[in-house]
Amino acid sequence: MPGFQKRSFDNPDELTTFERGEDRIVQLGELSFGRTILKPGWHWAEHIGPMVGTPTCQFPHFMMVASGRMRIVMDDGTVHDVGPGDVVDIPPGHDGWVVGDEPVIAYDIAGTRGWGKPPSPGERMLTTLLFTDIVDSTPLAQRLGDARWKELLGSYYKTTRLALDRFRGHLIATTGDGVLANFDSPARAIRCAEGLISAMGGLELQIRVGVHTGEVEVTAGNLRGLTVHIAARVMALAGPNEIFVSATSRQLVSGSDLGFEDRGEHSLKGVAEPWRLFAVVSTPG
Secondary structure, three states: OOOOOOOOOOOOOEEEEEOOEEEEEEEEOOEEEEEEEEOOOOEHHHHOHHHHOOOOEOOOEEEEEEEOEEEEEEOOOOEEEEOOOOEEEEOOOEEEEEEOOOOEEEEEOOOOOOOOOOOOOOOEEEEEEEEEEEOOHHHHHHHHOHHHHHHHHHHHHHHHHHHHHHOOOEEEEEOOOOEEEEEOOHHHHHHHHHHHHHHHHHHOOOEEEEEEEEEEEEEOOEEEOHHHHHHHHHHHHOOOOOEEEEHHHHHHOOOOOOEEEEEEEEOOOOOOOOEEEEEEEOOOO
């Protein structure tokens, strides 16, 4: 049997930081103890979900709340409020956020490892990708000149980032005159695309957008795999101010109030089988 052991959260074995929070873990033999601090305004779906690529937290938690208050919403719709002194067992499949102006401090002995971390390089995750591209960007850049084009691109990327924040998207990369982003939901990706097209009108720009859902491989600061390739090809087939969606993403939003027009099957370069694509039609906001 091991003898007396002592560890401190001031010198943790693992420290994970994320927007509006941190997670410290100490190891005592085979046991892991975590202390999580969540600042006011923290929301799992906003600050963790886009990073890990799942719609809700898929880690169990057995924890004691030391201070602050938190609301937990399970995938079945049930709502639970927890506060100081509560010991709670939270199964996988939940969202949560800080309630009020006091930080939440919780001590966790289950689910503390990995819940607030993005997938490691080489891991695969299921996500929805959004590609954008400025229509006729080359002749537009030539007509405007370098200085004006650079200024316009700056406004384009600023507007895009604001839309991604609004719909919980995560910017993966810029592509010169477009972006690659991922979302925890195809519906949010499509709503973001609609918002982008509307906002680009104020910049006198037209864009095309492609949306596709599938597994990707996580690399350092990027995503790769056939899903990325398909999403790019779907975007390339869209016309000015059009949003093209793969059949996979279309099926996943069945039952929503989003509208689609069947554009038939298409051969995608570098992809063995044809894919059925859909154009998003004007729908209620």
